[in-house]
Structure formats: C-alpha cells, structure tokens
Amino acid sequence: MASTQKHALIVGASRGLGLGLVETFLARGWRVTATQRKPSPELAALSSDALTVETADIDDDASVSALHGRIGAQAYDLIFVVAGVATQAHDPLHAVPREVAAQVYLTNAVSPIRFADAFHGTLAPGGSIAFMSSILGSVGLNEAGGWENYRASKAALNTLARSFQIRHGASGLSVLLLHPGWVRTDMGGAEADIDVETSVTGLTDVIERHLGRPGTAYLDYRGETLAW
Numbered sequence: 001m002a003s004t005q006k007h008a009l010i011v012g013a014s015r016g017l018g019l020g021l022v023e024t025f026l027a028r029g030w031r032v033t034a035t036q037r038k039p040s041p042e043l044a045a046l047s048s049d050a051l052t053v054e055t056a057d058i059d060d061d062a063s064v065s066a067l068h069g070r071i072g073a074q075a076y077d078l079i080f081v082v083a084g085v086a087t088q089a090h091d092p093l094h095a096v097p098r099e100v101a102a103q104v105y106l107t108n109a110v111s112p113i114r115f116a117d118a119f120h121g122t123l124a125p126g127g128s129i130a131f132m133s134s135i136l137g138s139v140g141l142n143e144a145g146g147w148e149n150y151r152a153s154k155a156a157l158n159t160l161a162r163s164f165q166i167r168h169g170a171s172g173l174s175v176l177l178l179h180p181g182w183v184r185t186d187m188g189g190a191e192a193d194i195d196v197e198t199s200v201t202g203l204t205d206v207i208e209r210h211l212g213r214p215g216t217a218y219l220d221y222r223g224e225t226l227a228w
C-alpha cells in the first residue's frame with residue numbers, strides 16, 4: 001500500500017525559521033528532507049527516522065544540481081525555499097556596495113526561483129512550491145521605507161514567483177509566497193514581535209490549508225492575504 005505520509009523539502013534549515021519549520025512538520029507527522037550549507041548542530045539534534053539532512057548552497061548551481069542528483073528521484077508534497085539574507089539591510093541603497101546589493105538580489109530572488117525550476121519535476125500532484133517572502137516585499141504596503149535593498153529583493157522574488165507560476169500554469173501549479181511575521185531570529189533580531197514557534201506554527205497551518213491550490217497566493221503566517 002502506498003504511504004500517505006507527506007514529504008516536505010525545506011531548503012535553508014540550519015537555524016531560524018527553516019529549523020523551526022523542520023521541527024513543526026516532523027511533529028505533524030510529515031517526512032522531511034532538510035538542507036544546510038554546513039553542519040548544523042541544531043538540525044542534527046532533531047534526529048528522527050523521518051528526517052533526512054542534506055547539504056546545498058542555493059547560490060551554487062553545481063551544488064543544487066548535485067542535490068537533485070542525490071534526492072531528485074523522490075516526490076515532495078512541499079518544496080519550501082526558506083533561505084535568505086539581509087546583508088547591510090539597514091543602509092540606504094546608495095551606501096550598499098553594488099556587489100553586496102547584487103548578492104542580496106541573487107540569494108533572495110534569483111536563487112530561490114532557479115532552485116524551484118531545478119526541483120519542479122519532483123513536486124507530487126496536489127503539492128505546493130513555497131518561497132519565504134516578506135511583507136517588506138509588498139510595494140503597496142511600503143509606507144515606512146527602510147530596508148531598501150532587502151525590500152527590493154523580496155519584491156523581485158514576488159514578481160519572479162508569479163512569473164514562474166504562470167510559466168508552469170498549465171499544470172495548475174500551486175505557489176505560496178509567505179510572510180513569517182517579524183520573528184526573533186538572527187535576522188529578525190531580539191526586538192522582533194514574535195518567537196519562531198508562533199511563526200512556524202502559523203506558517204504550517206497556512207501551508208496545510210492551501211496545499212495544492214492552483215495559482216499564486218501571498219499570505220502572512222496568520223493566513224491574511226497581503227497586497228502586492
């Protein structure tokens with residue numbers, strides 16, 4: 001008899017939200033394949049028969065291709081690219097060296113979509129591809145300014161994800177762009193609004209509710225639709 005256990009591929013799970021998502025999906029009975037760039041003691045500590053830990057850097061095409069070679073024969077109900085960076089996020093754009101600005105764009109916008117293209121064929125029927133966006137990626141909701149280059153990278157991710165979904169639209173692909181809230185992680189800082197558990201519990205609820213729905217949805221961790 002075929003297994004009904006769902007399988008998530010969580011990309012960027014060494015710490016922060018990715019790590020929290022792995023823990024939550026495991027607790028909900030999912031099988032999880034989680035990626036790290038280098039050995040993560042926190043991820044290793046989640047040791048479970050349902051967890052497979054892999055290594056990949058989403059900025060490195062050869063690394064993503066090698067990962068596909070190792071695990072691309074499996075089918076995933078969820079492919080979630082969580083990895084992201086916020087280098088010099090507090091500086092106005094003119095104060096960020098061009099190479100730094102470009103690298104943030106590559107890691108936050110280009111690499112997640114390239115990863116999704118590489119793994120698209122592994123998505124199980126009724127599954128979803130999710131990207132970790134941010135409310136800061138909303139052009140319409142930008143009333144406070146700040147985080148200029150990071151905002152632009154997440155707005156670019158939103159645009160590229162919609163185009164990715166349209167390109168694969170004939171298959172009724174389900175794409176989720178998710179805002180986790182402002183969360184106390186290395187990136188979010190100690191002053192952030194919510195803890196990792198609150199965020200990942202909400203995100204996992206939202207994902208389970210929307211799994212497989214055709215189209216692109218831009219949602220926060222409480223399930224609210226965000227303006228583009």
Ligand SMILES: NC(=O)c1ccc[n+]([C@@H]2O[C@H](COP(=O)([O-])OP(=O)(O)OC[C@H]3O[C@@H](n4cnc5c(N)ncnc54)[C@H](OP(=O)(O)O)[C@@H]3O)[C@@H](O)[C@H]2O)c1
Pocket residue numbers: 011012013014015016017018036037038056057058059082083084085107132133134135179180181182183184185186187188189192
């Ligand atoms: N925290 C917030 O308030 C907040 C709000 C909105 C959106 N987000 C988004 O949520 C995601 C996770 O953020 P976080 O708060 O958990 O940040 P974090 O604690 O800084 O963790 C970032 C994660 O991304 C991984 N990563 C970075 N570059 C990578 C690459 N090239 N290839 C593979 N993995 C890479 C890191 O791996 P290493 O350990 O190897 O560096 C780490 O696992 C990001 O996309 C972020 O933009 C966060």
